[in-house]
Amino acid sequence: MYSFSDVDLNLDHTLDCGQVFRWEREDDWWVGVVNGNVIRARHDIESSTVLVDSSLPREFIASYFRLEDNLPLILDSIDKDRYIREAIQRYHGLRLIRQEPWECMISYMLATASSIPTIKMRILRLSRMFGEEINEGFYSFPDATSLADACESDLCECKLGFRTGRIQRAAQQVADGEFCFDELFEMDYHDARVRLMEIEGIGEKVADCILLFSIDKMESFPVDTHVRQVVEKYYSGDEYFGGGGSVSVGVSVSVSVSVGGGGGGGGGVNSKLNNHKMGEWGRRYFGEYCGYAQEYLYYCWRMRE
DNA sequence: AGCCAGGCGGTCA
């Protein structure tokens, strides 16, 4: 049992916000399957610490929850307006999680045009069918070889819909070594994104999720239907779409993005951005930690009412 | 019954 004291980590927000799919809350404990292990975690209110029950090394747990991220600094750097500030205040302690890249890739390929409960169900079925049983009722996420070699009828039982073929072909590329995740860590955000999008079934949104949640690219800003809605609602005014992104904060933004295209400084840039342009806007507006901004906005929007 | 869900790939103008 590990004890982490004085950490800005809210398990409820972090594990419920929709970035991970293999955690469930059971009374006071969060129970999840991570890298082939069952992990239990809960807050101890009295001592204001996070307790983690796991046979994995303590350093792994700290890395998984990204405890090395300087959350106050990050949140301060994305605190650009009253909308994001509301989300930051309401869900303070939400941290990005450092997922295993292979599992993250398949999970978000499965997430296309699906609700979160449906995604969780698909991953559960895949794990039960092709993973290893850890404890009673808990199954590891299947490795690439298992999915690459899966027979068609078994895979079809997992009800992945039109994603079935994509998943198996991606698994074959990973199993063959034709696709290597290690290379992505060496690339910058844009190059790694292009590389991921060479895989059938990975577009801009899925690539951004993989980069943000498993490849340490916090300058990634995934635009899905929810983010599209929240940006259209709160950020449609000209004041958010003018030139020069950085307002305050001593963090220099090194994310180079060309939004212009035509017209230069003309107004009306905000009219009906497509998903691609909205991603570019998000990266420029929120800066190098825009991935955190995206996640706070996403969760806040999903929890409205 | 019809629409939406952490979209993508293809086509057509």
Next chain:
DNA sequence: TGACCGCATGGC
């Protein structure tokens, strides 16, 4: 480039 469509499945 922009708009539209089909793609399986499940929840409301």
